[in-house]
Amino acid sequence: MSNLVYLLAAYAVFWALTFVLVVSIWARQRRLERELASLAALLEESRK
Amino acid sequence: MRFIRIVWAIVVKDVAAEFHTREMISAMLVFSVLALLIFSFALDLRGAVAQAAAPGVLWATVAFAGTLGLSRSLTREQQTGCIDGLLLAPVDRSAIFLGKALGNLAFMAVVEAVLLPLSSALFDVPLLRPGVLLVTALGTVGYAAVGTLLATIAVNTRAREVMLPILLLPLAIPSLIAAVQATGGLVEGGTLAEVGGWMRLLVVYDLVIVAVSVLTFGYLVEE
Amino acid sequence: MNKDRELLGLLLIILSTVAVLAALGMVFLYAPRETTMGDVQRIFYFHVASAWVGFFAFFVTFLSGIGYLAWAERRWDILALSSVEVGLAFITMTVITGSLWARPVWGTYWTWEPRLTISAVQLLIYVAYGMLRSALENPEKKARLSAVYGIVAFVTVPLSWFAIRWWRTIHPDILTGGGGMAFTPRMGYTLLVSLAAFTLLYVTILRQRIRLERSADALAHLRAYLETNYIGGSHV
Numbered sequence: 001m002s003n004l005v006y007l008l009a010a011y012a013v014f015w016a017l018t019f020v021l022v023v024s025i026w027a028r029q030r031r032l033e034r035e036l037a038s039l040a041a042l043l044e045e046s047r048k
Numbered sequence: 049m050r051f052i053r054i055v056w057a058i059v060v061k062d063v064a065a066e067f068h069t070r071e072m073i074s075a076m077l078v079f080s081v082l083a084l085l086i087f088s089f090a091l092d093l094r095g096a097v098a099q100a101a102a103p104g105v106l107w108a109t110v111a112f113a114g115t116l117g118l119s120r121s122l123t124r125e126q127q128t129g130c131i132d133g134l135l136l137a138p139v140d141r142s143a144i145f146l147g148k149a150l151g152n153l154a155f156m157a158v159v160e161a162v163l164l165p166l167s168s169a170l171f172d173v174p175l176l177r178p179g180v181l182l183v184t185a186l187g188t189v190g191y192a193a194v195g196t197l198l199a200t201i202a203v204n205t206r207a208r209e210v211m212l213p214i215l216l217l218p219l220a221i222p223s224l225i226a227a228v229q230a231t232g233g234l235v236e237g238g239t240l241a242e243v244g245g246w247m248r249l250l251v252v253y254d255l256v257i258v259a260v261s262v263l264t265f266g267y268l269v270e271e
Numbered sequence: 272m273n274k275d276r277e278l279l280g281l282l283l284i285i286l287s288t289v290a291v292l293a294a295l296g297m298v299f300l301y302a303p304r305e306t307t308m309g310d311v312q313r314i315f316y317f318h319v320a321s322a323w324v325g326f327f328a329f330f331v332t333f334l335s336g337i338g339y340l341a342w343a344e345r346r347w348d349i350l351a352l353s354s355v356e357v358g359l360a361f362i363t364m365t366v367i368t369g370s371l372w373a374r375p376v377w378g379t380y381w382t383w384e385p386r387l388t389i390s391a392v393q394l395l396i397y398v399a400y401g402m403l404r405s406a407l408e409n410p411e412k413k414a415r416l417s418a419v420y421g422i423v424a425f426v427t428v429p430l431s432w433f434a435i436r437w438w439r440t441i442h443p444d445i446l447t448g449g450g451g452m453a454f455t456p457r458m459g460y461t462l463l464v465s466l467a468a469f470t471l472l473y474v475t476i477l478r479q480r481i482r483l484e485r486s487a488d489a490l491a492h493l494r495a496y497l498e499t500n501y502i503g504g505s506h507v
């Protein structure tokens with residue numbers, strides 16, 4: 001039944017959007033933590 | 049009552065300022081007439097189709113003309129710095145809000161005073177009845193109130209005027225649907241009782257919006 | 272303290288993954304095949320669950336807005352914006368899956384069915400909220416003004432719901448004749464599990480988003496500190 005295409009598509013949408021949201025947050029978090037680490041290191045350097 | 053005097057003073061100030069140049073009102077009027085024309089051409093409004101579409105076209109036009117007026121009046125407020133003067137005084141913030149909202153309501157009323165008879169003639173619908181006028185009043189009150197609150201927000205943004213329709217229109221949906229449905233019902237020969245549900249929704253909307261606006265406006269203008 | 276928070280975070284991730292997988296299992300293996308619509312009806316469970324989150328998230332934003340106006344603390348603003356981001360994703364799911372469900376059942380990708388319509392309105396409100404925040408620079412103003420918008424916008428949603436519903440009752444779509452669904456207890460359980468799973472998912476993702484915003488704040492503070500105390504030294 002071609003109707004199952006819609007069922008599949010709907011669940012694909014659910015997974016895709018959840019995935020995009022989660023990965024986007026995770027990627028931004030990693031970038032921030034990297035910057036924080038490098039700045040913290042810079043702080044350590046300047047303190048010496 | 050000091051409160052009422054302040055509200056009235058603000059209304060008078062705004063209306064007088066506008067009366068001086070009549071710039072904004074003329075823009076709103078010309079825009080409204082043009083909008084009616086565009087709708088007529090775009091939707092091919094003739095005969096029965098025109099009569100059916102009239103309430104919707106009317107309110108869509110009122111909504112868009114309203115955003116014009118609301119943006120303009122708040123921008124002008126910012127430019128003249130009038131509101132800063134008012135804020136220095138120990139004036140109840142809600143008085144300022146009510147004054148501004150009533151002023152905006154007055155401007156919209158002027159536009160509607162032209163729009164209603166014009167649409168009546170153009171689309172061959174009896175819009176100048178007391179029922180329809182009541183609906184128009186109720187709808188405009190809510191729209192002017194929420195519009196004034198949101199215009200105060202929008203004027204602070206980088207995008208300014210452009211921001212207002214985006215913020216306002218989703219929030220005006222209950223009022224717009226109710227006003228169009230009530231107007232349509234009345235125009236088709238229904239009684240006020242028959243459109244009572246819509247009227248009640250309009251009243252509830254107005255009360256809720258005015259209450260929320262009065263409560264939160266102070267937070268918008270604090271320094 | 273941080274270890275506890277991390278532990279809770281991990282626990283939530285595991286719980287929500289398990290819950291979602293369980294719900295998925297129930298949707299495809301436990302829930303019965305619907306009589307009129309067939310298997311395509313299975314979209315219903317996650318569609319409704321995402322709608323629940325989509326609207327609940329905005330309620331959270333509404334409450335945080337009040338919190339911010341009352342106490343002017345950054346954490347209320349963080350909660351508000353985080354909930355909007357997560358809520359927007361879920362309401363988008365609701366609208367798209369709703370549309371995908373409408374097509375085989377009603378023959379059209381869009382119907383002004385009240386629940387679908389109100390979801391679209393909520394989506395637009397989320398977008399407006401996001402655009403408002405982007406258009407404001409001063410962080411304090413951003414927090415304050417969007418708090419007010421969140422509050423006003425939220426109170427109009429139930430009113431929009433009633434207006435749209437009455438509008439559709441008076442003018443029902445002639446096309447939406449075949450929309451009935453025979454509801455059985457098994458479907459009820461599946462729906463409940465789906466709702467629970469999505470709520471867990473919402474809380475999990477929300478916490479991660481809040482954590483992200485806190486990290487961004489920490490970075491900004493560190494930058495400011497370095498700039499004020501080490502000007503002329505290192506280039507950050």
